[in-house]
Amino acid sequence: MKPESPDIVLECLMEGNRRYVAGRMLHPHQTPERRRALRERQAPSAAILGCADSRVPPEVIFDQGLGDLFVVRVAGNIVDEATLGSLEYAVLHLGTPLVMVLGHRGCGAVKAAIEAVMAGEAGKGHLRSIIAAIRPAIAEAQMEPGDLLESAVRAHIRRSIQQLLDHGLMFAAMVREGRLKIVGACYDLESGQVELLENAAD
Numbered sequence: 432m433k434p435e436s437p438d439i440v441l442e443c444l445m446e447g448n449r450r451y452v453a454g455r456m457l458h459p460h461q462t463p464e465r466r467r468a469l470r471e472r473q474a475p476s477a478a479i480l481g482c483a484d485s486r487v488p489p490e491v492i493f494d495q496g497l498g499d500l501f502v503v504r505v506a507g508n509i510v511d512e513a514t515l516g517s518l519e520y521a522v523l524h525l526g527t528p529l530v531m532v533l534g535h536r537g538c539g540a541v542k543a544a545i546e547a548v549m550a551g552e553a554g555k556g557h558l559r560s561i562i563a564a565i566r567p568a569i570a571e572a573q574m575e576p577g578d579l580l581e582s583a584v585r586a587h588i589r590r591s592i593q594q595l596l597d598h599g600l601m602f603a604a605m606v607r608e609g610r611l612k613i614v615g616a617c618y619d620l621e622s623g624q625v626e627l628l629e630n631a632a633d
Contacts, residue, residue, distance in 0.1 A: 437528040437612030440476045441627075444531070447494035448625045460496025468498075475501040478521035480591065481533040482508045482540065487618050489533065492625065501527055507540030507587070508532060509564035510594040519600050528611055530595065530602075533625070534588040535618040541583050545569055588615040588628060 450456050478501040479489045489495070489502050501521040503514050521527040534541075544565035547554045554562040568587035575582045592615050596603045605611035615628040 440529040444493045450494045452623045456494045477529040478527045479531045510591045530613045532591045532615045
């Protein structure tokens with residue numbers, strides 16, 4: 432049964448990540464019975480906007496199964512018309528109470544955007560659209576001390592959350608009313624741990 436509270440959903444995800452990090456995964460909801468039960472409808476507990484990186488599959492790192500997560504993946508976990516519309520579908524039509532923007536350390540898309548910015552280039556082919564979406568986060572990260580890539584990854588997650596609040600249909604109002612929680616998180620490729628960012632919108 433889908434938890435009603437966004438906070439309960441978030442804790443379930445983080446508990447699943449703790450199992451994953453410890454190598455004690457339960458692999459829930461992956462049976463033929465579960466598959467058949469989902470034939471007519473779905474009610475995912477969380478929607479995740481994540482990077483398309485092959486090393487960051489949300490169902491695995493959160494130890495979830497069929498029907499648990501509504502996952503939207505694109506290089507650099509950028510917010511564009513398609514990803515925004517997909518998340519609106521999850522929230523407004525499926526009743527999903529939690530949206531997570533999931534970035535990861537060492538993100539190749541962010542790194543490529545940094546390299547393009549440093550070279551004064553826009554990028555090649557359709558990669559330009561991804562670089563353009565990440566570019567504002569790089570400008571923000573350049574004002575901060577420390578590793579530029581690390582700072583840019585986190586800045587991009589924060590900016591993506593703000594884009595969801597600014598442009599997602601009814602998202603900001605639903606957050607204010609407590610019907611929706613939008614959080615940012617960063618995955619560590621080495622440890623497998625998901626870190627929640629402090630400035631999550633709740």
